[in-house]
Amino acid sequence: MSTLRDIVYEKAREGELYEKLDRNRVRCFACGHCCPIPEGQLGVCKVRYNRGGTLYVPWGYVGGVQCDPVEKKPFFHAYPGSLAYSFGMLGCDLHCAYCQNWVTSQALRDPNAISSPLEASPELLVRDALRQGAKILVSTYNEPLITAEWAVAIFKEAKTAGLITGFVSNGNGTPQVLEYLRPWVDLYKVDLKSFDDRHYHELGGRIGPILDTIRTLHQMGIWLEIVTLLIPGFNDSEAELRGLTEFIAAVSPKIPWHLTAFHKDYKMDDPDDTRAEDLLRAADIGRQAGLLYIYAGNLPGMVGGLEDTCCHHCGKVLIKRHGYFVEDYQITPEGKCPSCGTSIPGRWAPRFEGQVTDRPFLPRRSSRLVTILQ
Numbered sequence: 583m584s585t586l587r588d589i590v591y592e593k594a595r596e597g598e599l600y601e602k603l604d605r606n607r608v609r610c611f612a613c614g615h616c617c618p619i620p621e622g623q624l625g626v627c628k629v630r631y632n633r634g635g636t637l638y639v640p641w642g643y644v645g646g647v648q649c650d651p652v653e654k655k656p657f658f659h660a661y662p663g664s665l666a667y668s669f670g671m672l673g674c675d676l677h678c679a680y681c682q683n684w685v686t687s688q689a690l691r692d693p694n695a696i697s698s699p700l701e702a703s704p705e706l707l708v709r710d711a712l713r714q715g716a717k718i719l720v721s722t723y724n725e726p727l728i729t730a731e732w733a734v735a736i737f738k739e740a741k742t743a744g745l746i747t748g749f750v751s752n753g754n755g756t757p758q759v760l761e762y763l764r765p766w767v768d769l770y771k772v773d774l775k776s777f778d779d780r781h782y783h784e785l786g787g788r789i790g791p792i793l794d795t796i797r798t799l800h801q802m803g804i805w806l807e808i809v810t811l812l813i814p815g816f817n818d819s820e821a822e823l824r825g826l827t828e829f830i831a832a833v834s835p836k837i838p839w840h841l842t843a844f845h846k847d848y849k850m851d852d853p854d855d856t857r858a859e860d861l862l863r864a865a866d867i868g869r870q871a872g873l874l875y876i877y878a879g880n881l882p883g884m885v886g887g888l889e890d891t892c893c894h895h896c897g898k899v900l901i902k903r904h905g906y907f908v909e910d911y912q913i914t915p916e917g918k919c920p921s922c923g924t925s926i927p928g929r930w931a932p933r934f935e936g937q938v939t940d941r942p943f944l945p946r947r948s949s950r951l952v953t954i955l956q
């Protein structure tokens with residue numbers, strides 16, 4: 583019987599995001615750790631490894647697939663109502679105690695994280711996405727940067743089939759990986775977890791590469807939304823939120839900022855769950871920093887108008903939401919406010935065709951994706 587560790591070693595092929603060093607070592611560029619990896623060793627993510635002076639990277643499987651409303655990723659300014667066919671692999675370059683995808687992200691570090699990978703190919707995944715009615719294909723659940731080569735192989739196939747592609751990522755990138763992704767990724771969500779480098783060290787990273795990723799993605803013209811999981815006592819001080827929102831506004835005040843409510847999960851069960859009033863206070867700080875599109879999630883119906891998209895010029899409600907459910911859609915085919923004609927930042931379909939689903943579901947009739955662990 584195969585173990586997850588066997589799968590990491592067997593379902594792999596030579597990567598593209600690395601350089602060879604002396605003494606058979608390699609340096610990986612897929613994430614901000616830029617690990618120098620000695621022969622026979624794994625990188626920090628535990629899925630990329632050096633064998634004989636060659637870097638091997640994950641290939642040919644998914645840790646899981648799910649059909650999500652695009653609003654769940656969350657993208658609120660990218661093809662509202664669309665279905666986002668979402669796949670993940672295994673492993674992560676960080677180890678956040680509050681991770682809400684820990685079953686796949688920590689599968690190789692934590693013996694309590696059990697997941698069952700599925701055999702997959704780019705053709706199979708794209709065919710399945712189309713069969714489910716997806717418009718968007720998203721690499722998510724674990725950290726997609728550490729499996730960037732596999733994501734690009736899938737996205738090449740997806741683009742040929744006319745699909746939009748996206749990353750849901752912690753943003754711990756490098757110039758090399760972002761340049762590598764640039765032709766193939768349309769949408770990018772960065773999880774900006776904190777504005778304090780000490781907090782990032784607790785999670786196993788550094789803030790510098792994440793801020794650089796945000797700046798670079800915006801410069802590259804990849805559609806970017808940012809999410810911050812607001813955790814009482816961890817990242818919700820006024821000073822930290824002020825710094826964080828002023829940073830985003832300096833990159834562009836039109837970048838949507840999603841605040842989501844923390845609930846006790848994985849190993850972080852000390853802080854209280856986030857209340858609606860905590861989200862509203864943080865949103866206020868973001869507004870003072872100049873952000874034009876602020877959303878509050880995970881507490882449907884409890885955050886006033888912070889689930890809706892309103893024109894940043896005249897205030898008209900353009901998209902009305904309850905949780906992931908799109909109740910009303912008013913944006914013109916040209917992506918403008920029908921009231922004042924202002925262009926609304928985002929990626930808009932020529933017309934809103936209704937919402938495929940407002941809740942996640944497992945792919946229907948996708949029996950071709952078979953489990954590897956028997």
Ligand code: SF4
Pocket residue numbers: 610611612613614615616617624625626627628629630675727728
């Ligand atoms: S993806 Fe990141 S953590 Fe993994 S080997 Fe490469 S640099 Fe290291």
